[in-house]
């Protein structure tokens with residue numbers, strides 16, 4: 001094989017560029033030759049020089065004749081005068097990892113107003129972007145943007161909330177609802193702290209934004225680690241009834257309206273009715289239904305109706321001389337105002353007014369009260385201690401005020417007052433007879449408390465259910481009976497409470513029932529309702545698994561379409577079981593006729609006895625001294641299944657026999673029985689037909 005002529009003698013001086021072009025040409029030619037085989041270069045080969053052509057460059061960083069490493073020529077930039085590229089740039093032993101001399105610039109820091117504009121525009125863009133193909137994905141992505149705004153420019157959070165509300169037509173009063181002076185600052189805190197890309201965001205989108213995300217299932221619980229001790233087996237022997245009956249008053253949801261305007265529009269369309277500034281859009285300037293002095297179906301309670309109830313209570317219950325052994329009040333003192341008409345002072349004014357009135361009118365026995373969702377500012381909001389810093393204590397003024405009032409009225413011991421201050425107004429009070437009342441702040445499981453959506457995948461982010469469990473364990477250890485009082489019910493149709501906290505509450509009730517917890521009491525719905533709690537998470541619901549009852553107290557307020565009512569229980573002084581329950585009511589439909597005279601006010605009359613109404617329906621009967629306990633109520637629901645006329649009775653009483661209560665027929669019948677058997681939101685949502693919970 002002959003030696004091919006050198007295409008370029010090694011001595012030939014060429015620029016680097018030329019050299020490269022020449023080499024490429026040779027390579028192309030060589031490869032063409034190998035493929036075609038018919039080319040005249042086909043047999044040409046070139047063998048390059050073994051030494052580096054040192055004359056190619058004028059200077060080198062290393063010795064260009066050595067072969068141990070690659071040659072490092074010194075390169076001067078011909079257009080950047082004086083720039084000589086250093087060896088460190090190409091030295092194989094010291095490859096630089098980060099160029100710190102001239103990184104690309106970052107965009108300028110955006111002003112708060114630009115951040116707002118961009119957050120708003122990006123959320124709108126996501127809402128119309130077809131690549132986010134589910135409304136849940138859009139909602140959560142939007143929340144993630146809002147979260148960054150809330151962290152970077154918190155003052156813009158409420159502004160964004162108002163703008164989004166306006167853009168998406170969520171309300172006609174966006175400014176009044178979501179400004180920093182209403183709920184906007186709360187929402188900003190929550191979005192800044194919540195896991196909006198995870199469970200928290202799904203629930204925020206499920207509950208507040210048109211059900212854009214599906215409701216995720218309950219988070220599994222580890223009950224072994226939750227409870228200090230397993231449930232005793234067998235249970236301790238039940239206490240022997242004393243045969244002595246205590247008189248206990250239960251009333252709820254006064255919602256006194258100190259701004260009630262007699263003669264204002266009672267059939268309004270623009271806000272709370274029976275107020276000077278609200279009217280009916282169908283008849284501007286003309287009042288259709290003037291608000292009677294004693295109250296109206298769409299309105300909260302005027303002082304005149306409140307006082308008439310408090311006068312009627314001792315007279316009708318026969319406690320004028322004796323007072324009650326004790327009373328329970330299951331929350332909501334304050335009227336249903338829009339957020340921007342409320343204030344701290346309005347809340348503390350109402351608390352002061354009503355607790356003082358209760359003390360003056362109800363006699364000597366103590367009153368055990370619980371905080372309602374309207375007894376806060378903003379209403380329904382209560383922040384968890386885990387938020388830390390100033391955010392953790394932003395509602396402490398209310399807990400302190402309530403605890404101080406309860407102490408001032410002589411209702412709570414100093415130890416109970418200390419608990420209320422430390423636990424969001426929740427407390428345990430132990431009476432001289434050992435009986436205990438545990439009062440909860442149920443805003444901490446209420447769906448409308450935004451703060452609950454921070455780490456909602458855990459069932460007790462406030463610590464309130466830990467407090468409850470520890471108190472119940474103490475009571476079990478001491479062999480004491482307990483009543484639990486709270487405002488927002490834990491179950492019924494599941495539309496008010498949150499799934500995770502009430503799923504845990506249900507397990508706590510199971511663990512300490514029936515030997516510790518004798519009864520549970522709620523309010524909130526304004527209607528006469530009931531919850532039965534069963535063993536084993538309600539997997540079998542029958543008369544032997546029914547363990548405890550939650551009595552849901554109808555309201556004093558007629559709001560909305562309801563009569564006013566209150567109740568007295570007769571309670572065994574040793575077992576604290578309820579032996580009889582008597583309910584009174586006043587027909588709000590009759591109030592308009594009372595105007596124009598001052599001789600008579602509202603008539604309050606006996607509505608029903610629970611035992612007399614439902615007892616006869618139980619197959620085999622119910623003994624005269626057998627308590628109205630969970631077994632009794634479960635048997636009543638079986639009778640309801642057998643004969644729906646009993647559901648009709650229940651439905652009438654649910655609205656305190658209001659003329660406005662609609663009939664319950666068709667699916668309403670099984671739905672109502674199902675709600676009665678649902679003590680947690682998870683059970684109600686799993687088992688019941690929705691849509692028949694209220695008679696309003």
Ligand SMILES: *[C@@H]1O[C@H](CO)[C@@H](O)[C@H](O)[C@H]1NC(C)=O
Nearest residue numbers: 094095096097098099100103
């Ligand atoms: C390059 O810079 C980044 C940012 O400072 C740093 O995390 C990384 O460790 C650096 N790499 C080296 C090799 O120094």
Ligand SMILES: *[C@@H]1O[C@H](CO)[C@@H](O)[C@H](O)[C@H]1NC(C)=O
Nearest residue numbers: 130131132133134135136137
């Ligand atoms: C969204 O698109 C993804 C990917 O194409 C698909 O897997 C998913 O089912 C879609 N979701 C909806 C709600 O259409």
Ligand SMILES: *[C@@H]1O[C@H](CO)[C@@H](O)[C@H](O)[C@H]1NC(C)=O
Nearest residue numbers: 127164165166167168169170
């Ligand atoms: C909101 O309502 C206005 C007026 O009715 C309408 O023009 C607009 O398209 C609505 N916006 C959205 C996002 O639905």
Ligand SMILES: *[C@@H]1O[C@H](CO)[C@@H](O)[C@H](O)[C@H]1NC(C)=O
Nearest residue numbers: 220221222223224225226227
């Ligand atoms: C539940 O908690 C107990 C006690 O802390 C622990 O031993 C157990 O592993 C936990 N179970 C689960 C399923 O996490």
Ligand SMILES: *[C@@H]1O[C@H](CO)[C@@H](O)[C@H](O)[C@H]1NC(C)=O
Nearest residue numbers: 267268269280281282288289
């Ligand atoms: C209330 O007002 C509506 C119109 O907004 C009217 O249809 C209705 O009949 C009125 N009801 C009463 C009781 O006046």
Ligand SMILES: *[C@@H]1O[C@H](CO)[C@@H](O)[C@H](O)[C@H]1NC(C)=O
Nearest residue numbers: 539540541542543544545546
């Ligand atoms: C209730 O159900 C449990 C569990 O299935 C069963 O053991 C018990 O006998 C039932 N009781 C009644 C009264 O049906």
Ligand SMILES: *[C@@H]1O[C@H](CO)[C@@H](O)[C@H](O)[C@H]1NC(C)=O
Nearest residue numbers: 514546547626627629630631
């Ligand atoms: C309810 O009372 C009846 C009659 O005294 C009793 O047999 C039953 O065990 C009680 N149920 C509960 C859950 O305590």
Ligand SMILES: *[C@@H]1O[C@H](CO)[C@@H](O)[C@H](O)[C@H]1NC(C)=O
Nearest residue numbers: 616617642643644645646649
């Ligand atoms: C259902 O109860 C009502 C009221 O007690 C009674 O009049 C009616 O006969 C009962 N119906 C049946 C099918 O038992």
Ligand SMILES: *[C@@H]1O[C@H](CO)[C@@H](O)[C@H](O)[C@H]1NC(C)=O
Nearest residue numbers: 218221503507537682683686
């Ligand atoms: C209780 O039952 C409900 C409804 O089936 C379910 O969603 C929930 O996870 C159950 N809770 C426990 C602790 O098993």
